Amino acid sequence: MRTTAPADRHQGTNGTTTGPFEPLGPFRPFRPFGPEAEAAVKAADRDHVFHPWAAQDLVDPLAVAGAEGPYFWDYAGHRYLDFGSGLVHTNIGYQHPKVVAAIQEQAARLAAFPPSFAVDVRSEAARLIAERTPGDLDRIFFTTGGAEAVENAVRMARLHTGRTKVLSAYRSYHGATSTAINLTGDPRRWPSDTASAGVVHFWTPFLYRSPFYAATEAEECARALQHLQDTIAFEGPATIAAIVLETVPGTAGIMPPPPGYLAGVREICDRYGIVLVLDEVMAGFGRTGAWFAAEHYGVVPDLLTFAKGVNSGYVPLGGVAVSAEIAATFARRPYPGGLTYSGHPLACAAAVATIRVMEEEKVVEQAAALGENVLGPGLRELAARHPSVGEVRGLGAFWAVELVRDRATREPLVPYNATGAAAAPMAAFGAACREHGLWPFLAMNRTHVAPACNLSGARAEEGLAALDAALTVADTYTANTTYGGTHGTHGTHGTPYDLPHTGTPATVPPHLTETR
Template sequence: METLKNDELDLTADTIKKYDRKYNLHSWSAQKKIDPLVITKAEGIYFWDSTGKKYFDMSSQLVNLNIGHGNRKVIEAIKEQADKMPFMGPGYAVDVRAKLAERVIEKAPDNMDKVFFTLGGADANENAIKIAKMYTGKFKIFSRYRSYHGASFGAANLSGEPRRYTCEPGIPGFVKFFDPYIYREKIKFESEEKATEFYLGKLEEQLIYEGTDKVAAVFIETITGSNGVIIPPKGYLQGIRRLCDKYGILMICDEVMAGWGRTGEWFACNNWNVKPDIITFAKGITCGYVPLGGVLVDKKIAEYFDDNVLMCGLTYNAHPLACAAGCATLEVYEEEKLIENSRNMGAILGEKLEELKEKHSSVGDVRYIGLFSAVELVKDKNTREALVPYGKDPEGRMTKIIGMLKEKGFSTYSHENSIMIAPPLIINKEELEEALDILDDVMDSVDEYVEKLK
């Protein structure tokens, strides 16, 4: 078997790809069908492949690289912590752990009292499930069909979209309900408020049928993320809060993707002045520089565990390197005014996306808040027929379109029939407009491609 020696780490691009294909398993892929780019450099909102080609990172990798590539402040904080103390078990108090916990609580909604740090979003959601069950003594968890909460077993059962199928038959107690996906709803509502009334009415009916005394939590992405950036209609989140209060159920918001400035607020729930009982987060807390996630709990839950054992534990809970990165990342948000920039650039993004929707026959809908958006592609604007059926793309239509974008230096990903547009929060007006010009140009070709499918 061919192996690497210490003096052979400066590999050619061909060798990198050869070893990558030979030894690595890539997620969500049939291995023979992938041809990964070899990436050699990344800076700001861009990265470069081994040929020297530059790409706009218009999905912030996996919608996590909010501060962009190569931020020196965060890199130096990691290096400094590695020199000082690279690891200490979670049972000990360490300066960066204490500091980051205090800073996270400071930025969270004011009902939040303590945080349990994890390694990422999936295990944040796993532990939130456990905390909800321990605190309430109930076992049922409601979540939505178009949700994605992670690929580990519990998080996959919590998820609603097709990536959950490999974890079925699943864990008892997970119950699914429908998103307020107005664009795809067969009912034509008079207003957002009427849509909210309909969706909340069906949810309450389902809660009653499942037994409200058995439901521990309603667990939602504050804004549905990769499944289409579905933004809740007016009054919807407030209505879920009221239902949870009415029946003694916890409201849990997954802000793994939507948190940390992505929507123009520190947390997405702030856009609607809603205070969940539990918030999960990851991604933007360190922007991928070191893995980190967490579970925020409000005061009543925190106080419960003063006398009751918290049956949650991870070897790398509150890892010092990750906490150092998190502290530095929060400073970057403030010093570079990235929350404000997300709002300001988000307004420009929204205007440009509306222009794309008006111009292109293949663009059925655009949804956006801050620098968090999706472009939904259709075969027919009048019928709203999706470009690909739910959970299927046998002809690789979306793959082709993402490939067309990448060929022109616009890197992002798609899910179902939607293209994610979520650039780093450091992007400026000139960069954003240049990138969106590429999207506009490719959509001309997509219009022609879709026309041939009819």
């Protein structure tokens, strides 16, 4: 484990000398180091905190003493490079001094005020966001997180169209609130699934595990669009209010859509008068090397949801960017929705400061260069040496490494939604990452690589070296040591092993950690 910072603090991945915020110097824990302090924190946590997505008697969280830049550390002084940016939200790293100062200054000036009033920092946050959203998405409805943003986007779409049904992808995560969790495709939906009329799931393109048995990206795109059109035809176009898609699916596997897919969905929506909602809660604000991932595909949605990176998660904030057409629906008709803390001044101050930091320090450009020059090449090089890597995919500071038992069959390292002994290979891989000072983001049979968007090249290499060591553990679970596979390219589709086949687990697996 590295405990000292690399020497290139001021050297960014794009070659500039203004570099990311990656402070040097001693740790600054908010409580004293040591076993007594750790024991007190863990005792209070165990007795009084009800943890999300967890069996309460089984959860044993790491006690965190502090965080700064791309690192956090525990009470024993072990430092971890966070390769998941928390829950993919600390896009500018932890404790950026300019954002912390902005929150402190706002708290001293106006700590809270209801959303029905015009407040300068709220107006400025909305203006800065609207300037960066694609097309005419110029009106911002604030929420306190991504799930609430999705809830309100769906409500807007239903009221705008007068229709009720909403289509969403099986490979998706949209949040844990009522509508959002029903839209979600992953197993966390199951315990709360009301089977409510109006939510219809469909398959989206994912060539490596194609549900359409396609052999090329073009074929996958065409078949996925045909499948969507067929779904709409059978459901009745006049009954469908919206299609909700993550522009680049996040927790579901970071699968950038093939060329033409989102444009095809946009055309289908236009043809039938369906509202297109793009969920950019995870992919937005620089994560993919653009302000919003939709920019990569030249598509403008009718509604765009955001959260996480808008202020690096320093204070809870989310929202919906609303098109002129949908905003006009509520010009003389009250919109029936709102939250006490919508556009909270402290959250908006953090957003204003974060966006300005991203501009000043060229964080979006940093993320693009990080993916093109370091993460992409580095992960593909690891794939060439480790038989447990089936595919590498992603862009910017947003990547997935698919771990498999057999490259030829693409059998996942662990079964779909594995728990207990069946999940042991991924647990061993995660433990190996942590032993080498890397905190991974694990989901199903994948490790996601989503560090701070302004991570320096040297620190990215540090993380890749830790991954390299941990992959040797994953390799021990492979069927053979034959080297080959796709390493980020695509061949003829094999069995979609990651789909559920038999049995239903009794609990949500602990490695599904995203929350909103």
